[in-house]
Amino acid sequence: MRTSGTGRRAGAFAGAVLAALLLALLPSFAQARASGPTVALSQTEGGKGGEITVSGAGWKPGALLMLLICGQGEPGKGVVGGTNSCANTQGRAATVDAKGAFSQKMPVAEPPKPCPCVVHVAGVTGQQDVVDVAFTVAGHPTAPLPEATGTGRLAVLASVRLEGSSGVLVWFGAPARREVVFTVGNLGQTPVKDPVFHVGTSHGVFSPQYEERQWRGTIQPGKKAQIKLPVELSAGAHGDYEVSVKYAGKVLVDQPWGVGRPWGVTLFWLLLAVVVPAALFRIGMVVVDRVRPGGAAGSRSSGHRGRRRTLVRTPLVRTTELRPAPERDESTATTVLPWFTPDSAPSAPSEISPTTKGHQ
Template sequence: MLAVAAVALVLLSAPAAAADGKPAVALSRKEAGKGGEITATGSGWRPNALLMLLICGQASPGRGVIGGTNSCANADGRAVTTDARGRFSKRLPVAEPPKPCPCVVHVATVTGEQAVADVVFEVAGHPVAPLPSQTGTARLSVLAAARLEGDDGILVRFGAPASRKLVVTVGNLGSAPVKDPVFQVGTSHGVFAPAWEEQEWKGTIPPGQKARVELNVQLTSGAHGDYLVSMKYGEKVLAAQPWGVGRPWGVTLFWILLCLVVPAAVFRIGMAVVDRVRPRVGAAGAGRHRTVRLPAATAKSPKTPRAATTTTALPWFTPDSAPSENHPTTKGHS
């Protein structure tokens, strides 16, 4: 019954950040000695996310945990998984961190997108020392392998510039926070040196914390082949990722069609010009040409067989009055 009442009290005292959808953590007690136990309740976290709860020294909600997890009681930490609504409740034993207070209960995601929340907590009987000044140096390091995200559109096949996002998880291993760091992104092809371009990442990386950095990468129009994308901070190259870009076959297809269409169009235009400028014979000039007709007898082909020729009867004979060889002609009347 007392445990239920403690959980209800924690939920009622949850900070306003939970109402804004941001990760928030509330503690059942603000102070406890070594060997005690507190209950941490959270809301606004990613559903089904794995979290790690630690008591850390030399830390504050504004500056984070100075020195990273080396300032925390890692052996007495606890892991918890949020529910479908992004809430959790976990008991945490009170242990003295290796660094003096001010102390916090540090809650951070283990996998996936990073989310962190720090709540002030006082370990009774533990030494207290002022936080170190922020005159230390920031040192960024890559914590996970870099990768390129994104796909090519249909226009890239026709020579449009290919673009990707270089995603790198970096951590601050120094003693000072890094605010709005400026990275240099370079792309190189073959044996050529990379052409560096500065890009500013908006955000602050406290000491001992990590962040997901996304930088835009874009090639020139029509670029293809094997490229190497590099990221540099200061004078140190933090990551390099190969990128194979396919050939824009749409451009090749375009030139092939152009070589076929242009000659055909020129030929059709030339034929149209020739048909327009050549002379035409009109109806008036048709009468100037006379056709010479030969007589029927002259037009007869000499190759015509003799048997096929017909004899034209003389005008003073008729077929009935022509002399016959079988009937002799009688003179006078008998």
């Protein structure tokens, strides 16, 4: 009994210690989750030809990151002009480890645009977050950031895909429908509210026919959003198509779309080609049978009339029970057939009649 009580007290003490540890770690864990991924630099300034170490934490394990030095950038506002303002040839790639951290050395290069400059870290696969850290390139020109135009700048950050599937009606020629899904980031300095995209489809050498599709929402500067836009083909369309999405006169998305042939329509026409001629042939045979002289109907009526005449003209012969014929005198008995009267009945020939040959 004493041992059992000691075990209970030890278990209660261990549970209290674990609860205290969780309460102590919970604020730091929540703060780390709220802050998101972070990036740190070994030095905030460097000249061309030098080298810096870029490290980070809080990223998704296994994610592939792109590291660039960009001009006309500011932390929290993004890079004006996107990756066109970055030293792309001197960029580096990094893979996040199992703990969500990375560390990568990269050379210091002069971007094609003037500073203020940033080290731009963006997720390529596995995570689409973007983090910019201020960095000074020694000896590189500096210029004020361009003034905001008020339209914002959207760029595609993630891979494009088509979502949805074809139903049974599409197999019979109904219009095929999909949703084109992609992620965009606002690289400008002003929010983009309710952007209007133009979605079009092209087949072969024909140019796409665009239709307006408005997305409801606001994309803040330096933020991203997932866009879903419906796209539809004409009835019976099949083959290889190209889905294009434009914004502000610039093509953002080009996605191939292969549409299968509506075999249900082909099957329908094949059945129609067999059933209709057979039905017409049957109708024609019925019409010919009724219209032609001496047809089946006339033959049947004439046959009925012939049978009726036969029944009238043919005398009814009663059949009697077969009985043994009475003995009669062959010399005087005469046979009278039904269609002769007794007066006109021929006389029976005598049993002994000389033949002409015998007289000779």
